[in-house]
Amino acid sequence: MLEIKNLHVKLEEEDKEILKGVDLTVPTGAVHAIMGPNGSGKSTLSYVLAGREGYEVTEGSATLDGVDLLELEPEERAAEGLFLAFQYPVEIPGVSNMNFLRTAVNAQRKLRGEPELSATEFLKLVREKAKELNIDAEMLKRPVNMGFSGGEKKRNEILQMAILEPKMCILDETDSGLDVDAMKLVARGVNALRSPGRSFLVITHYQRLLDHIVPDVVHIMADGRIVRTGGPELAREVEENGYAGILEEVA
Amino acid sequence: MGAQQQESDALEARLARCREDLAQYKAGAWIRKAREEAEARLRAMGLPGRRDEYWRFTRPDLLAAPEPAAAEPFETDEALVFDEIDRLKIVFTDGRFDPRASDDLTKAGVGIEIITLLEAAEADLHWAQDIFGRLEAAGQSPVPRPLAALNTACARNGVLIRVTGKVARPVSLIYRHYHTHSDAMLHHVVRLEEGASLTLLENGPGGARFNSVLEVDVADGAAFDHVRAQGRDHDRVAATHLFARLGAKSALRSFTLTANGRLTRNEAVVTFTGDDALAHLAGAAVGDGNSGDFHHDDTIFITHGAERCESRQVFKKVLMNGAVGVFQGKILVRQGAQKTDGYQMSQALMLDGDSQFLAKPELEIYADDVACSHGSTTGAIDEEALFYLRSRGVPRKDAENLLVLAFLEGAVEEIADEVIADDIRLRLQGWVERRG
Numbered sequence: 299m300l301e302i303k304n305l306h307v308k309l310e311e312e313d314k315e316i317l318k319g320v321d322l323t324v325p326t327g328a329v330h331a332i333m334g335p336n337g338s339g340k341s342t343l344s345y346v347l348a349g350r351e352g353y354e355v356t357e358g359s360a361t362l363d364g365v366d367l368l369e370l371e372p373e374e375r376a377a378e379g380l381f382l383a384f385q386y387p388v389e390i391p392g393v394s395n396m397n398f399l400r401t402a403v404n405a406q407r408k409l410r411g412e413p414e415l416s417a418t419e420f421l422k423l424v425r426e427k428a429k430e431l432n433i434d435a436e437m438l439k440r441p442v443n444m445g446f447s448g449g450e451k452k453r454n455e456i457l458q459m460a461i462l463e464p465k466m467c468i469l470d471e472t473d474s475g476l477d478v479d480a481m482k483l484v485a486r487g488v489n490a491l492r493s494p495g496r497s498f499l500v501i502t503h504y505q506r507l508l509d510h511i512v513p514d515v516v517h518i519m520a521d522g523r524i525v526r527t528g529g530p531e532l533a534r535e536v537e538e539n540g541y542a543g544i545l546e547e548v549a
Numbered sequence: 550m551g552a553q554q555q556e557s558d559a560l561e562a563r564l565a566r567c568r569e570d571l572a573q574y575k576a577g578a579w580i581r582k583a584r585e586e587a588e589a590r591l592r593a594m595g596l597p598g599r600r601d602e603y604w605r606f607t608r609p610d611l612l613a614a615p616e617p618a619a620a621e622p623f624e625t626d627e628a629l630v631f632d633e634i635d636r637l638k639i640v641f642t643d644g645r646f647d648p649r650a651s652d653d654l655t656k657a658g659v660g661i662e663i664i665t666l667l668e669a670a671e672a673d674l675h676w677a678q679d680i681f682g683r684l685e686a687a688g689q690s691p692v693p694r695p696l697a698a699l700n701t702a703c704a705r706n707g708v709l710i711r712v713t714g715k716v717a718r719p720v721s722l723i724y725r726h727y728h729t730h731s732d733a734m735l736h737h738v739v740r741l742e743e744g745a746s747l748t749l750l751e752n753g754p755g756g757a758r759f760n761s762v763l764e765v766d767v768a769d770g771a772a773f774d775h776v777r778a779q780g781r782d783h784d785r786v787a788a789t790h791l792f793a794r795l796g797a798k799s800a801l802r803s804f805t806l807t808a809n810g811r812l813t814r815n816e817a818v819v820t821f822t823g824d825d826a827l828a829h830l831a832g833a834a835v836g837d838g839n840s841g842d843f844h845h846d847d848t849i850f851i852t853h854g855a856e857r858c859e860s861r862q863v864f865k866k867v868l869m870n871g872a873v874g875v876f877q878g879k880i881l882v883r884q885g886a887q888k889t890d891g892y893q894m895s896q897a898l899m900l901d902g903d904s905q906f907l908a909k910p911e912l913e914i915y916a917d918d919v920a921c922s923h924g925s926t927t928g929a930i931d932e933e934a935l936f937y938l939r940s941r942g943v944p945r946k947d948a949e950n951l952l953v954l955a956f957l958e959g960a961v962e963e964i965a966d967e968v969i970a971d972d973i974r975l976r977l978q979g980w981v982e983r984r985g
Binding site: 348349350351371372373375376377381382384387388389390391392393397398401402403405406409441458462 | 932937943944
């Protein structure tokens, strides 16, 4: 269970508060969505949870199954089962995707005190998961995200998720830059990972992704706070009336 | 006493010492002539001084001084680079040929003849006379390389290798360093006849001070692969020169790994004399100033004197804790060298704010139908990539190391042989894991 309480965050470099008291609980096994206009703080929330530098938490807490995430290094958060699917997956020249995946899997296992996967076990795992996401061997051999299309990059994020088997998955605007077919493929990958032991926080600007990954709960974020919470119908309301209508109502 | 007088005295002192050393050995007419000519060249240009433009970024003092500075040999129980590779071993200890540690040179195999310089020098005539000191002399213009002329004039040890066939088993020159004050000088000649091929490996520091010249004459259609690792000694200083002359449709691929070393100057002078040839030069240098001074200089001069030749330079440096990297690279395209494809890239990855990278890329083009590009970058580890890796569970240091190795990979992948390349990767991995 992810529990965020009264989280206040400002930029380290300037005196600008971005999150102004976020309260959010995602129970184990649940799929929650956060929608909101640009600049509402959605992506900041995902970065702060994953431990990116450049932000300062001034107040509040964030825990995953009782573990204080904010005290941990990014790699320790990952080992605790947190996973962020990036809005803009990073290209890493010189590191093959395969090497990257194996390094990540074994690093997490090591941090958790589990034995590393043998080359054979790892290959079997990757092949099986890659096949489900239509990721070919060529994509695994190439340097991480180099020359990947937008859809390939997002599928590669889901592949990492499938291999690392996190408890808590945050999807940051996973639909951005995807056409409908690519989005469906990604959504199918995500849905295949839904399970009673795994939670999701799906961050998106548009409702369309939520037609394919149907959430249990939808939150609307504006100006650094969660301003409304409801069921999937809230997403459709956004689609019909835009954010302006909802925000007026809240104000 | 003026600086010039001091330099000339230093030169005379070195020449006197080397004449004394050479006088103990029989020397045939061909090598006496080569040495005398080199001595004359050297007197005309003098030893490198601090005022020399070509030595602007690297102080030549330690390389030019009459006596070498002390350098403790580096000792390790780890397997040395290339140990796992099936090769013909030729060992030099502190610059002296060590027959007991070496393989039998008379059993080098089919398509290859190897003779030590000591032995070849005794004859009055030798096939190497057309190359020994000749490629070095040709490489003195337009920029003088006095330490190479000094080497031709003084070197007593080295090997002469003539390759007539496609030789699969690499020849491996191993340079051991035992004595704290050894002043080692080696001069090698490799002649690849038409269509022949050879891989030459070099490894080890060579001595407290090391001066080596490798002259390579690659005939039409021949291929020469060269991979070297300069040892892990911290205090040693080295000046190396590779002079290569490339015939039509020939290939030269040379890669150098440098980890540690107080001062290293690696010069490569490559000249295309036949059409459709290629030369790929690459280097990976990694220096941590915390484990001793580190100053590494790659100085490259490529002359395109023929049509449709391809030259490629990929030099990468990883620097930290006050390490200094230098790159001087020049591509000269002569008139008539049409369809030349020249590429030059020098990059430094700085792991902190204390280190320094000095680059001087140059292009000089006198032909009108050529494609030449060059670039030089200096940067830190990509924070975005670092966070991405950490967010996947990779600890900071491991993530940094992965990115450092990824940066170096661009140079390592220039090595054609995958087994040798993997051995080099292993060494680099060891370095990143040991670094402070």
